[in-house]
Amino acid sequence: MLGIIIGVAAFVVMVAVGSGAREHVAAQIRSLGANLIGISPGSLTMRSVRLGRGASPRLNEDDARAIAAEVPNVVAVAPVLYSRAQLTSGASNWMAPIHGVTPDFLAVREWGVVEGREMTLDDNARSAMVVLLGATIREKLFGEADPVGTIVRLRGVPFTVIGVLDRKGQSVWGDDQDDVALVPLTTARHQLVGMNRASPRLVHGISVKYAEGGSAAEIMPAIGDLLRQRHRLPPGQDETFIIRNLAEVAGIEQTATRTLSGLLAAVAAVSLVVGGIGIMNIMLVSVTERTREIGLRLAVGAQDRDILAQFLIEAVTLAALGGLLGALVGIASSVAVAMTVGWSVLIDVSTLAVAIAFAGMVGVCFGFYPAWRAAHLDPIVALRSE
Numbered sequence: 001m002l003g004i005i006i007g008v009a010a011f012v013v014m015v016a017v018g019s020g021a022r023e024h025v026a027a028q029i030r031s032l033g034a035n036l037i038g039i040s041p042g043s044l045t046m047r048s049v050r051l052g053r054g055a056s057p058r059l060n061e062d063d064a065r066a067i068a069a070e071v072p073n074v075v076a077v078a079p080v081l082y083s084r085a086q087l088t089s090g091a092s093n094w095m096a097p098i099h100g101v102t103p104d105f106l107a108v109r110e111w112g113v114v115e116g117r118e119m120t121l122d123d124n125a126r127s128a129m130v131v132l133l134g135a136t137i138r139e140k141l142f143g144e145a146d147p148v149g150t151i152v153r154l155r156g157v158p159f160t161v162i163g164v165l166d167r168k169g170q171s172v173w174g175d176d177q178d179d180v181a182l183v184p185l186t187t188a189r190h191q192l193v194g195m196n197r198a199s200p201r202l203v204h205g206i207s208v209k210y211a212e213g214g215s216a217a218e219i220m221p222a223i224g225d226l227l228r229q230r231h232r233l234p235p236g237q238d239e240t241f242i243i244r245n246l247a248e249v250a251g252i253e254q255t256a257t258r259t260l261s262g263l264l265a266a267v268a269a270v271s272l273v274v275g276g277i278g279i280m281n282i283m284l285v286s287v288t289e290r291t292r293e294i295g296l297r298l299a300v301g302a303q304d305r306d307i308l309a310q311f312l313i314e315a316v317t318l319a320a321l322g323g324l325l326g327a328l329v330g331i332a333s334s335v336a337v338a339m340t341v342g343w344s345v346l347i348d349v350s351t352l353a354v355a356i357a358f359a360g361m362v363g364v365c366f367g368f369y370p371a372w373r374a375a376h377l378d379p380i381v382a383l384r385s386e
Helices: 002-030 062-068 102-110 121-125 135-142 185-194 216-230 246-289 291-299 306-338 349-375 381-382
Strands: 037-040 074-091 092-101 113-116 130-133 151-154 156-167 180-186 205-210 243-244
Touching: 002 246, 002 306, 002 349, 037 216, 062 074, 062 205, 062 216, 074 102, 074 135, 074 185, 092 102, 092 135, 092 151, 092 185, 102 205, 121 185, 130 135, 130 151, 135 156, 151 180, 180 185, 180 216, 205 216, 216 243, 246 291, 246 306, 291 381, 306 349
Parallel strands: 092 180, 130 156
Antiparallel strands: 037 205, 037 243, 074 092, 074 151, 074 205, 113 156, 130 180, 151 156
16 A cells, blocks of 8 residues: 555645646736736847847837837836835835836736825826835835835935835745835936936836737737837847747746656656555465465355455555545645745645545556456365465
């Protein structure tokens, strides 16, 4: 039974950890925002020297407006300026990323406000000195106190807290998404980032949310063609921007999860096969040791099918009992993994039923030959066996 117990336990842990990991990745993808495409500055070539990713400061707010107006199936577009600043409130302070955004940013990222109000178009139009705080910054600066309406200083400049963002958690890159403060785009340009005289409407990135029925494979080339036209890039020249489907980036982690699940599945399969062979060997030994009993039963009128059923039921009982114990061990192991390593696990009742049923099938498959051998013993020879 030990092989069956190990195999079923490995199967239960595999499914629990794999399902939990997939759910964790799915939650991270949802936290980014559904149907999201990211655009960032690309490479720049100067005198045959390629300066690499992020070297081209060419993206601007007009690009974002053009994408929203001309690319089909686009729901919302949000240009972003990135910065970092020391936030202070009273005796508390915290260094955090600052994003200069438009109100569409919350719609693109599907990010709600749990306290206070959202950013408005008027805030952006008049470069209002207002800020939305992520959950992490709120905890670092205010603890459990209500920060709405209070003053927070960013690089010594006073900003009024108008709201607190809903908690997002960790991103697929391992960053704390709640460790961020959002200010109006125009405010960030004038107060934090500074004006670029060559490109006054410069932005560091653009996030694009497309419709549910849209396809990233169709929308990304359309965005690329539009930006190449707007940036006047001749054929063959490197693009000055990078377009990424963020769901594909998260898919790398899903691939790793599937690899881990496949490895655990192989371990479980080997353990079940070894357990089945062990049951077969034990049943063969049992047939040898109980030869006189089998001969006696055949002599008093037992049919071949009766002997077959007897030993087959014994084999299935051993396997099913091993499967039940393996399921209990698997549940305990999954809980231990969740508590020790901090991995997400998801235990499904149907998984336990499949594991136990599979263990019973192993008992049938590997117990049939010993049972068939016992059923076809010659009664006279069996009775004379010592």
